[in-house]
Amino acid sequence: MNASSKSESFLLNNGISRFFEDIGNNVILLYQTLRYFPLAPTQLKRIVEQCYLMGLSTIPIVAILSFFIGAVLALQTGFVLSQLGAVEFIGAIVGLSMCREMAPVMVAFLLAGRVGSAVTAELASMKVYSEVDALKVMNVPAEKILVMPRLVAALLIMPILNIIATTIGWMGGMLVSKFINFIQLAPHIYWRNLKDFTVFPDIIDGTIKAEVFGFAVVLIACNQGLVTTGGPREIGSSVTKSVVTSMVFILLTDFFITRAQL
Amino acid sequence: MNKSQSISVGIFFIIGISLLWVVQRQMSDKAVQASEGYEVVARFENLLQLRVGDDIRMAGVRIGSVQYTGLKDRTPTAIFKIDNEFQIPSDSLASIGMAGLLGNNLVSIDMGSSPTPVSPGGEVKTQAGYDINHVVNEIGALSQQVGGALKNFEAILGAQQGEEGMFQTLGRLLKENDKKLTQTVSNLEAITAQLASGEGTLGKLLMEDEIYEELKTISADLQNTLSEGEALLSDTREIVAHVKTGQGTLGGLIYGETDLAVEVEAMIADLREFSAKLNNPDSTIGKLLTDDKLYGEVQGLMRKANQTLDGLGDSAPISAVGAVAKPLF
Numbered sequence: 021m022n023a024s025s026k027s028e029s030f031l032l033n034n035g036i037s038r039f040f041e042d043i044g045n046n047v048i049l050l051y052q053t054l055r056y057f058p059l060a061p062t063q064l065k066r067i068v069e070q071c072y073l074m075g076l077s078t079i080p081i082v083a084i085l086s087f088f089i090g091a092v093l094a095l096q097t098g099f100v101l102s103q104l105g106a107v108e109f110i111g112a113i114v115g116l117s118m119c120r121e122m123a124p125v126m127v128a129f130l131l132a133g134r135v136g137s138a139v140t141a142e143l144a145s146m147k148v149y150s151e152v153d154a155l156k157v158m159n160v161p162a163e164k165i166l167v168m169p170r171l172v173a174a175l176l177i178m179p180i181l182n183i184i185a186t187t188i189g190w191m192g193g194m195l196v197s198k199f200i201n202f203i204q205l206a207p208h209i210y211w212r213n214l215k216d217f218t219v220f221p222d223i224i225d226g227t228i229k230a231e232v233f234g235f236a237v238v239l240i241a242c243n244q245g246l247v248t249t250g251g252p253r254e255i256g257s258s259v260t261k262s263v264v265t266s267m268v269f270i271l272l273t274d275f276f277i278t279r280a281q282l
Numbered sequence: 283m284n285k286s287q288s289i290s291v292g293i294f295f296i297i298g299i300s301l302l303w304v305v306q307r308q309m310s311d312k313a314v315q316a317s318e319g320y321e322v323v324a325r326f327e328n329l330l331q332l333r334v335g336d337d338i339r340m341a342g343v344r345i346g347s348v349q350y351t352g353l354k355d356r357t358p359t360a361i362f363k364i365d366n367e368f369q370i371p372s373d374s375l376a377s378i379g380m381a382g383l384l385g386n387n388l389v390s391i392d393m394g395s396s397p398t399p400v401s402p403g404g405e406v407k408t409q410a411g412y413d414i415n416h417v418v419n420e421i422g423a424l425s426q427q428v429g430g431a432l433k434n435f436e437a438i439l440g441a442q443q444g445e446e447g448m449f450q451t452l453g454r455l456l457k458e459n460d461k462k463l464t465q466t467v468s469n470l471e472a473i474t475a476q477l478a479s480g481e482g483t484l485g486k487l488l489m490e491d492e493i494y495e496e497l498k499t500i501s502a503d504l505q506n507t508l509s510e511g512e513a514l515l516s517d518t519r520e521i522v523a524h525v526k527t528g529q530g531t532l533g534g535l536i537y538g539e540t541d542l543a544v545e546v547e548a549m550i551a552d553l554r555e556f557s558a559k560l561n562n563p564d565s566t567i568g569k570l571l572t573d574d575k576l577y578g579e580v581q582g583l584m585r586k587a588n589q590t591l592d593g594l595g596d597s598a599p600i601s602a603v604g605a606v607a608k609p610l611f
Contacts (some may be wrong), residue, residue: 058486059567068287068288068291069287071291071294071295072287072288072290072291072294075291075294076290076291076294079294176295177294177298179302180294180295180297180299180301180302181298183298183301183302183305186299186305187301187305188302204497215309218309219309219335220306220309220310221311222303223302223306223309236435279565
């Protein structure tokens with residue numbers, strides 16, 4: 021009896037078991053929340069509020085980051101391509117890499133850093149200060165009013181944040197191509213090349229990625245918040261864990277989604 | 283949540299969705315929409331790298347795009363979507379070409395001259411395009427040939443393991459004959475300088491007009507002479523013809539049976555007889571000709587005569603003096 025309790029505590033306390041526990045918690049939370057998805061219209065106010073917090077307030081940082089990523093991409097590739105005499109292919113490189121890879125991953129990272137951390141902190145505080153328990157007592161499922169609106173909002177805003185990031189990145193690439201002296205590529209050639217190589221299905225692929233990443237980031241953040249126990253210190257570590265887990269998940273999933281899409 | 287937040291979220295979604303729509307339109311505008319054209323079928327031997335959405339160009343103008351590629355009845359078939367404003371002459375030929383070095387393809391249509399266009403749903407004639415692999419293979423074979431040719435050339439020109447090549451031989455010859463060549467060149471220079479200044483026979487020939495005039499006169503004289511010669515020749519021909527017909531003395535002599543000919547024959551017979559007599563040692567002239575004794579006698583006679591004359595010669599001055607002195611005494 022003693023030995024079995026020892027092995028049980030070992031299983032529960034080591035890293036591998038905590039990893040599987042996290043996955044399990046996330047899946048359970050997803051399952052419980054999906055049941056409330058048909059009730060989304062009843063939670064419209066909360067959804068709109070989350071859209072505002074997640075989407076609208078993230079736009080400035082998304083715009084700045086994507087502009088410079090597009091610009092640097094054009095700069096780096098332009099330097100090499102100008103030596104090869106093929107600067108017009110900057111359009112194709114920036115166009116495809118922004119819409120298929122850079123924009124979804126970058127937006128998801130920003131979401132994890134800016135929104136995921138805030139969601140975890142909020143829910144962890146509610147959990148630590150027993151607000152979640154109070155909801156349970158009132159027979160209001162936390163999944164219904166805390167998790168579901170956030171997930172729906174994530175699904176709604178991610179395509180839009182993704183397309184904004186993509187187009188601003190393209191603009192950044194175009195400006196660099198036009199004004200940097202060793203590239204000096206006319207904008208219409210840049211756009212023509214971009215359109216020659218980038219098709220709308222590429223944008224769809226990027227949007228699918230962004231949806232998966234956004235949904236996962238918010239789910240991980242909510243789960244991490246709701247499993248927090250203890251006090252303010254645990255809230256902080258939960259936030260850190262939420263962000264790190266989200267980023268690892270994004271990079272890991274990105275590889276497999278890209279592999280599946282090609 | 284206040285009202286302004288809702289408005290912001292509304293604007294956010296509208297902008298986002300319109301942006302998606304604009305990008306979708308921009309990305310898709312290179313493909314001809316289904317409602318904007320008619321379909322034409324093209325059957326190729328090989329579709330190479332042709333993909334849906336590739337351009338169709340006639341005389342360089344984009345007239346549509348590829349709508350479908352695949353195998354139909356075991357034949358590689360492409361369906362083109364052609365803009366309504368363009369019509370393809372029925373004798374046009376479609377081929378698959380390369381739009382860039384990175385593997386982009388396009389369908390190039392060589393515009394025909396037929397007044398009847400390909401009808402919607404009709405088939406356009408095709409010809410084989412250039413397969414880049416084929417071209418690369420050709421280049422490979424060609425480079426091998428060029429390599430072989432260069433090798434032969436090298437063998438001709440360059441030294442091959444101790445043997446002397448053409449250049450080496452030339453170099454050696456030039457080195458050995460350096461002085462002679464220099465001398466020859468300087469001679470040539472001197473000759474050409476003389477020629478240029480009109481010196482020497484050739485120089486004069488080249489530079490002076492007098493010689494030219496003289497040559498002209500000579501040639502005119504020659505021409506005259508030739509014409510005279512021609513006249514002479516024609517006269518001769520006439521004479522020969524005359525002779526051939528047996529006319530005249532000569533003609534009679536050669537061809538005719540005239541008295542003259544008989545006389546000549548008789549004369550020849552006499553001459554023969556005379557020579558026979560000459561050859562006969564018994565005859566007087568024969569003896570004279572053949573008998574050495576007679577020759578010796580004649581020689582002795584001649585000697586005596588000589589002596590007599592010599593005697594006369596020696597006494598002549600004395601007799602001359604005597605004759606002069608006679609009146610004195």
